[in-house]
Structures are given as structure tokens and as C-alpha cells.
Amino acid sequence: MKKEKTTHTYNFIWGFGAELLLLLLGAVLSVSYGSKQIPLTEILSFVTGGDVDSFLGAVIAARIPRTVFGLLAGASLGISGALMQSITANPIADPSILGVNTGASLFVVIGIAYLGITSGIGLIGLAFIGAMLTAVFVYGIASVGYGGANSMKLALAGAAVSTALGALVNTIMLPDSHVMKEFRFWQVGSIGGGTWEDVRLLLPFFGVGIFLALCCGASLNVLSLGDEMAVALGVHVGLIRLVSAFAGVLLCASVTALAGPIGFVGLMMPHLVRQLFTGDMRIVLPMSALGGAALLTLSDVAGRVLGRPGELEVGIITAILGAPIFVWIVWKSKVKSI
């Protein structure tokens, strides 16, 4: 028992350490890389309050909020995916695959185009409602018929709803050149416009969402043994499902409201953690957060490198990375279930 416990702790420390390193790498690259390269020494002296060339200092100061925003958004999406996979007991659940992000987008676009809402908090509210409704709707469709909401049906329902809602988003945006211009990048998911204002807006939702998620970790572990076992072990099954679904939707909706629908981060990270380390949600949740933050910032940097002299939106990069992983997961679970 003792030996087994220590090996695990050792593995996890290794994992958390690796994630922190990647996260740090992502953050540094994100600040240093761009149309104007900034050497590491300048970033270091900026952070430590040393002497920095005033132009470089201004560039660094402009890139930091984007980086911080990216870290928060990535962590939110990672946790959101882990929660959705856990409560649906489904390895392919993710805010983008379930269509939840598109639902949030639709409500945001409606708010901008028809209701004249431009405040960040208003958009987050709309995104939350849209995301919640879509989540319930997709899960409802997938639950109809024999076998309940299995992987295949959830993916199909999510894809169908997502395509339909995406078409609606386009219908609203295309005729309106003003909206189109402003939200073209937002639509594919971009953290390029991340400001301190966005960070301030996101932070409370991030805090509440992550806190609730971490509180549910141990109960979600027990819930994965089936509802009957969970009740017998003293879990408030309905309450835990509700709170974790709320936290999951809150996290992805607030990110979507500010950055647009960024897909696959929530799919990839929890999966990677479960494959490499453990299915224990008390570990999966924080690891998915750290990993998601690292993945999103690194993808953002990759978008800047690949899209030179401009940049590719981060949502495009995560989709390119995520699509093959999605196919791999579905293929694997199909093989298992047949």
C-alpha cells in the first residue's frame, strides 16, 4: 500500500512539473514572439523591474495581457472538458464537440447584432444562457432512443446541432458588414485581442468555476462507479451533476464570450492526463487546467509562427491539432465497444 502510494505521488509530481515547464515556456514565447522579437533577457529584466528599452517595454506590456488571458482561457477550457467528460461518462464530451461553444457564440452574435449588447459582462451572460440551453438540448437529443447518451450519439447530436447553430451564426453575421468585420476573428476563436479588461472580466468566472470543479473532484470519482454505488457511498448525485455541469458550462461560456469558440482544448487535455497518469478526478481537474493553459498559449504562439507575417487564430491551430486526436479517441472507443 505504502509503496504504491509513493510511486503515484512521484508520477503526479513529474506530470505537474512537466506541465508547469510547458506553461512557462508558452508564456515566455508568447511574450517574446511576434512581429518584433524580444530577447529573453529583456523580458527577465522587465519582469524583475530592471532597465528596459522603452519601446521594447511597451511591446512586452502589450503582449502580457494576451498571454495571461490565454493562460486563463486554456485552463478554463481544460477543466470544462474534464467536467463534461466525467458527468456524461463519455470520453468525447467537450465544449466544442457537444456544440456548447457554438450555442454560446450564437447567443453572443444575436446580442451584438440585434440587441446592441457590447459590454463584456452582458456577452458573458448571453453566452452562458446559450451554452446551457445547447448543453441540455444536445444531451436530450442524444438520450432519446435505445442505450441512452452513448459516445456515438452524443458526437452526432453535437455535430448536427453545432453545424445548424454555426449556420445561424453565419446567417446573422454575413449580411452585417459591421458585425462581420468586428467579429470575423472572434468567430474562429482568437485570443489575439485579449486585454487586461478581458482578464478582469474572466477572472471571477474562472475563480468560481475552478473552485466548484475542484470541490466536486472526489464526488465525481465515486460517481464514475455508477449512480447506485454513488448514492450508497453517500454522494448527492443530482447536486454534484448539477454543480459540475454548471461549472463546466460557466467556464467554457465565459471564454467563448470573450475569445470566440476555441475547440478541442477541453477534449485533448483530460484525455492526455487520463492516458498518461490517472483517471482520478482530483488529479485530472488541476492537470487539465495547467495543461490546457500550456496548450492554448503554445498553440497561440504556433499560430503566430505559421501565419507570418500575420497570424493564424488560435482556434484554427487547436482544431488542426485536435481533429486527429478526436478521430483517434472515437476509433479507440468504437473498437472497445464492438
Add this chain to the structure above:
Amino acid sequence: MSSLAIQHSFGAKNISTGYEEKLILKDLNMEIPAGKFSVIIGPNGCGKSTLLKSFARLLQPKQGNVLLDGKSIYELPTQLLARHIGLLPQSPTVPAGITVADLVARGRFPYQTMFGQLKKEDYEAIAMAMDAMGVSELADQPVDSLSGGQRQRVWIALVLAQDTDILLLDEPTTYLDIAYQVEILDCLAALNRMKQTTIVAILHDINLSIRYADHIFAMKKGNLVAEGNPKEIITPELMREIYGMESTILTDPQTGDPYVIPRSVVK
């Protein structure tokens, strides 16, 4: 874990329950003998599982109540109840890739704080439960790689780690070969003897029920038809009444217990 189980008064008081409109249990009374190994028998669809679910607060009765020491279990905090009453359902889910030790550790949930850190006594309880079920060697193995019999022993280790005074088991031996069935029942009997844990199991094998039970509840169509010591209540008449089956009853030459040989179904 090593301390003796508390002896509770526990049972169903006039419960009627079912799914949607259909009543499965009708005004049923059942007092579980404390510290004994009880077995519920009866044909498919007679309400055995429904009754066990009511005992485990999975299904709230439409009328009547399930009482633990005179209090309705629906009014007790669920986490507290989880330290008194444990349940092994018919088909719990094995999370993909989970190891034996991690699965057994989840039995300690009722004793944990919100973030679920395990304490020293939790590790002791887990180690003892795995020892008792002979799965300590498998601690680091993924549960989904085990055979059916080993897997069932791991699940029972989980409910042992839960360390409850009352343990409910819904067909714990189904799908197991005869040797595994005997092995599982021996473990439960040992738990009952050593800790005086009150055990209530649903079993389909009538002769194994007779051999292991101190007390048998015989059910039919949502009602309790007979109860008592197997030596006294197992008769050809009872078999005909609950299963609609003619039978010959012999006596086990070693134990003196009745042994049922099924003959023909009358219906």
C-alpha cells in the same frame, strides 16, 4: 475496521413502492435480524431488487418507510448513512484503467472531507479490505484486466473498506462459476462471523442460500411469503408456492441442511 459492527434495528415498515404507476412492493414489512447473514430468495420480478434498492435509499417508497434504529433513512444525512449501510449493486461501473487499490480506496468516500484526502486509518482500512478479499497482490493491476471472479472480490473489498454495520448485496455471485460463488460467500460469512456485520444478500441458488443463510426471506409478487431459519422453512410446499415448481428435498449428510432437487415446473 477491526472494531465490531454496531447492531442496528433495521427494516421496512409497510412499504409500497414501484416504478411509475406499477406497484412492485405492496405493504411489505421486513425486519432484518441484526448481526445475521440473511438471504432473500424468490422468482424473477418478485421485487427482491426493488426491496434492496429501497433499503439502500435508491428508491423512495410511495408509502411506508425504511427505518434505521427507528428513524426514516430518508431523513438521515446521506454521508452518515453511508457509514452504516453499504450496498453492492448488481452491475456497478468499472472506470476505464482504474487500479484495484484506487477502486477499493473509493469505498472510503463516506469518511473523507470535501477534497477527499485519505488519512492513515483510511489506508489501513483499504489494506485490510484487500487482504480479507485476497486481492492485495493485485493492488496495482487495472481492474478491467481481471477475471469476473477477481473483479467481484475487488468490489466486495470496496464495500468492506466502506466499513458499514449493514451490507446489502444484489446477486453478488451471478455470472461466477461455482468455486467462485462458494469463495465469495465464504468471505461474506467470515465477515459476518468476525465483525458481526449484518448481511442481506439476494441469491438465486437456493441450495447455496440454505447453506450460508442464518435467515431466509422468501418473496413472491411483491410480498413476503415466509421467513425464518432455512431448516425450518424450506419445504416442497414453499418451493411450489414461490417458484411454482415441484421438488424433492433431501438432507445434506454433513450439515443436516435441506437440499432442494428441482423436479418439474407446474405453474
